[in-house]
Amino acid sequence: MKNFVATLTLLITCITAVTSQSCEELLNAVKNNNKVKVENILKNIHPNCIHDNILQPRSPLGMASSNGNLTIGKALLNAGANVSFRHHNDASALMIAAQNGHYEFSKLLIDQGAYINTKISRDGTPLMSAIKGKNIDLIRLLLRLGANTNVSLAGDGNALILAAQSDNLEILELLVSYAADVDTRTIGDGTALIQASKRGNIVIVKALIKLGADVNKKSHGDGNPLIAASKSNHLEIVKFLVDSGANINVHVLGDETPLIGAAWNGNLSIVKYLIDNGADINMSVRDNYSILSEKRNALKMAKRGNHKEVITYLISKGAN
Structure with missing residues (x-):
């Protein structure tokens, strides 16, 4: 019995080592955009694998999403890669592609069933990732397909807050046209107007107030727009907020x-x-x-x- 257990343990260890090594090789091949090697490795290993090491993302499809290599992405999907498969500490493949501004790769994932309103703590949503990636066409695509503009995650903010932080007026106005709430608060980030006031972007501050943002909106732990601007030494914004009715x-x-x-x-x-x-x-x-x-x-x-x-x-x- 002891010999059987020892043999079984050794067998499992060997299988795990081979699988891990193969997944690492697959990740490296994907990372290096080596299509031929990717296809060869896929003959022996399923693409829904994880190599938990310093490589990030830690799944083949996640790595392909980071690179935006359509050919390799299609090869992985054709071999059975699941668009929702990920390491528990990684963002989804769609989020990774969106944050890197890869429109075509993101569209490929969506066409294969990637969920556009996935929420992951510390990563946000695909829409939030697209805003970080600053690809306006991808943002428009997600919005047309029904991306939720008002999802808030503590520590991640929300779509409008990220737009304010990116100093991108076009994205900001686009989000509001899709019903983004200009006064949504998120723990740790406050509101979009608080963030714009803190950053000193008078154009974004004026736009938000014109779009209906409350100049006196408070957020416990984050202050309010006038407090943020005063602490950050943005006199022009302080004056504008006071002229706009700030207490x-x-x-x-x-x-x-x-x-x-x-x-x-x-x-x-x-x-x-x-x-x-x-x-x-x-x-x-x-x-x-x-x-x-x-x-x-x-x-x-x-x-x-x-x-x-x-x-x-x-x-x-x-x-x-």
């Missing part, structure tokens, strides 16, 4: 006020503008959700950041 003394739990944020980051021009436009110079807020958390105001945080010009100015205006 100058807003406080969001887990964040500061615009003035405190500007003072802490040493943004003197914004500190002056906010005070000139009615910011409460001595307003104190807690830095967290607990009643025991630290109370902060503009002068205290300017001192913490050792911003001497800001400190002098605040004191001259009556800060204490």
Whole structure:
């Protein structure tokens, strides 16, 4: 019995080693766009295999999607590759192709049944991947086929947030034309307007507000547009937001006020503008959700950041 178990164990080990080696060889052949070698290896191994190593993606179809090689992609699919097969830490083949901007390869996968609304934590959706890839034709294709514009994933944002982060007005307006909600919030990213305000893109900020974005929309942990712009030293955006109705003394739990944020980051021009436009110079807020958390105001945080010009100015205006 012991000999049988030992023999069986050895056999399984050998089979696993051969399979792993063959899958690694297949991945390398796909990576190197070696069609002849891919076809030869496919005679001995099924394409739905995984090689869990430093190679990423870790499946043959995923690797082909990264390269965008249609000929190899078709060879894998003809050999039985499943468009949904992936390593658990990889994105889907469609996401990989979309993020790399491969329109034809993405279309091939869709024609073979790839699901366009797949959601994967840390990877998002195919539409979100296409926005990262900045292929407007692929984005249009996904939208025409029914891609959901309002999927939000914590840590990944949503389609509109990614468009704002990419500074691409055409993509932004296209998403809104397909019913993307301009005020959708995502934990860890806030809203599209918060992201645009943080990045300092006045064109995107103006477009979002024109499209109906709420200038006072809060997102716990992410502040709001005016707080984001004030902390990031974007004076033009601060002025535009205030002119558009932003609350100058807003406080969001887990964040500061615009003035405190500007003072802490040493943004003197914004500190002056906010005070000139009615910011409460001595307003104190807690830095967290607990009643025991630290109370902060503009002068205290300017001192913490050792911003001497800001400190002098605040004191001259009556800060204490």
